Amino acid sequence: MRALVACALLLLAACTREPEVHEADFLTFGTLVTVQVADAGEQRAQEALRALEQDFRFMHEQWHPWLPGSVNRMNLLCETGEAFVIPPTLLPLIERGRALERASGGLFNPAIGKLVALWGFHSDDPERDAPPDPREIRALLDAHPSMADLRVDGIMLTCANPAFRLDPGGYAKGLGIGQAVERLREHGIEHAMINAGGQAHAIGRHGERPWRVGIRDPFVGGVIGTLDLGGDEGIATSGDYERSYELDGRRVHHIIDPRTGNPTEAGVISASVVHRDPTLADAAATALVVAGPREWMRVARDMGLDTVLLVLHDRRLIATPEMARRLKRDTRGDYPMETVDPAQR
Numbered sequence: 001m002r003a004l005v006a007c008a009l010l011l012l013a014a015c016t017r018e019p020e021v022h023e024a025d026f027l028t029f030g031t032l033v034t035v036q037v038a039d040a041g042e043q044r045a046q047e048a049l050r051a052l053e054q055d056f057r058f059m060h061e062q063w064h065p066w067l068p069g070s071v072n073r074m075n076l077l078c079e080t081g082e083a084f085v086i087p088p089t090l091l092p093l094i095e096r097g098r099a100l101e102r103a104s105g106g107l108f109n110p111a112i113g114k115l116v117a118l119w120g121f122h123s124d125d126p127e128r129d130a131p132p133d134p135r136e137i138r139a140l141l142d143a144h145p146s147m148a149d150l151r152v153d154g155i156m157l158t159c160a161n162p163a164f165r166l167d168p169g170g171y172a173k174g175l176g177i178g179q180a181v182e183r184l185r186e187h188g189i190e191h192a193m194i195n196a197g198g199q200a201h202a203i204g205r206h207g208e209r210p211w212r213v214g215i216r217d218p219f220v221g222g223v224i225g226t227l228d229l230g231g232d233e234g235i236a237t238s239g240d241y242e243r244s245y246e247l248d249g250r251r252v253h254h255i256i257d258p259r260t261g262n263p264t265e266a267g268v269i270s271a272s273v274v275h276r277d278p279t280l281a282d283a284a285a286t287a288l289v290v291a292g293p294r295e296w297m298r299v300a301r302d303m304g305l306d307t308v309l310l311v312l313h314d315r316r317l318i319a320t321p322e323m324a325r326r327l328k329r330d331t332r333g334d335y336p337m338e339t340v341d342p343a344q345r
């Protein structure tokens, strides 16, 4: 009898068991990345986390938009208009960047680095004393910088447009998370959560429940709601509050509309996208902020997004049916939410 009770107690403990979690923080592209590994055993978890430390350091060096590294070198070589050997670490940025620009109808455009720099965002402390000269913006817009300006011939690369400047800021985090997921799997990790600023990706589960994330409430702090992530799924949020400065009493933020050359004014504070592909989620979230409340449905359809939340400046929420189904709302910020199916529009 005593053995039976002990056994029942053990079973109960197993039911409510919290997983054993190993955690490490990394700094990459100025973002704090937190990785939690669950139920992998001390040694396996620590080895995987050590490997990630090297990966994130390498990505930071290679992909940083303005510090010396491969992207920076590429942009300098682009200015010359002459062919140069493609650094292999840039291939994913080039290939994915090209496809994502196309898929977003050009609203996501990593080739507009010169516009982003013109607004002062290629700096650790972005600011400007005066807005950029509209003629400079016009000249860049007229030159239509695009990932399609890159000519790849074998291992050689040429930039066919002097207005081109690669800015991986809108999708490097997603690519980095994607590579980190692969690395964790190589190390036999089956349960983990990667959290990097506005983006998170889950592998497996957190013990007996799914990994859970919150979508930030940009008005009062806290979260708008939470949702459970599937075993290989993540969420990216782009927010105009992430990087900004004040100029003449107005906030200037870092998401640039490639059609106007100005920080986007479409009325979206943040866009969140749930997807299995972290790079796509990252780029799509940025593209949806640019697209705004009237055009986002087309971007969602073209980029294959079914779980999207937009937070608008006028404190309304727009959700796809799938997001509305999965989001557990927090009652504090009780903003009205409209459900819109991009497939029906």
Ligand code: AMP
Pocket: 065, 107, 108, 109, 110, 112, 116, 121, 167, 168, 169, 170, 171, 237, 238, 239, 242, 243, 254, 255, 256, 257, 258, 282, 283, 285, 286, 290
């Ligand atoms: P995210 O935080 O993912 O929305 O990315 C924003 C960053 O992407 C900015 O800081 C810029 O470096 C870059 N960026 C800004 N506007 C765009 C755009 N329309 N397309 C692609 N990248 C952009």
Ligand code: MG
Pocket: 169, 170, 171, 236, 238, 281, 282, 283, 284, 285, 286
């Ligand atoms: Mg992004």
